[in-house]
Amino acid sequence: MVAVTIFEKLAEFIVLGWVFVGLFVLLLVASVLAREGRLPLNPWFGIRIPPLMRSSEAWRNGHAAAVFPSALACGAALVCSTAELFAPVAYLGTIVTFVGGVVWVMIRASRAANATVHA
Numbered sequence: 001m002v003a004v005t006i007f008e009k010l011a012e013f014i015v016l017g018w019v020f021v022g023l024f025v026l027l028l029v030a031s032v033l034a035r036e037g038r039l040p041l042n043p044w045f046g047i048r049i050p051p052l053m054r055s056s057e058a059w060r061n062g063h064a065a066a067v068f069p070s071a072l073a074c075g076a077a078l079v080c081s082t083a084e085l086f087a088p089v090a091y092l093g094t095i096v097t098f099v100g101g102v103v104w105v106m107i108r109a110s111r112a113a114n115a116t117v118h119a
Contacts, residue, residue, distance in 0.1 A: 013091035017081035020098040024074035027105065031070050034063030049106060051113035058113035065112030066105045073101025 030046045033039035039046055041059040046052070052062035076097045083090035 010088040010091075013088065014081070014084045017077070017084050017091050017094035020094055021074065021077045021081050024070060024077050024098070024101065027102075028067070028070045028074050031063045031066040031105075034060055035067055039063075047105070047109050049110060049113075051110045054113065055116070058116045061116045062109035062113035066109040069101060069104040069108050073097055073104065077101065 027047070030039060034046050037060060041053065041056045046059070047063060047066060049062075052059050077094055080090050080093035080097055084094065
C-alpha cells in the first residue's frame with residue numbers, strides 16, 4: 001500500500017517535469033518569434049512584464065535577450081526530466097531549473113527592455 005502511494009507521487013513529479021519542459025518550449029518559441037518580429041506586442045502571448053510592454057522595440061529587444069537563457073533552461077529541464085525516468089529524485093533538478101530559468105529570463109528581458117527605453 002505504501003509503495004503504491006510513493007509510486008503515484010513520483011509519477012506526478014515526472015509529469016510535472018515534462019510540463020516544465022513544455023512551458024520552456026513555449027517561452028523559447030515566443031522569444032524567437034518576437035525577436036524576429038513575427039510576434040508583435042500583444043496582450044496574450046509572450047513575456048508580459050511591464051518593461052517589455054512599453055514599446056514594440058522594448059518587446060523585441062526583451063524577447064531577444066530571453067532567447068539564450070530560455071534555450072539553456074529548456075535544455076537543462078529536458079535533461080533533468082529525462083533523468084527522472086531513471087532516477088525520480090532528479091525532479092528536484094527540474095524544479096530548480098524551472099524556477100532559476102524563469103527568473104533568469106525575466107531579469108535578462110527586463111534589463112534589455114529597460115536599456116531600449118532609456119537609450
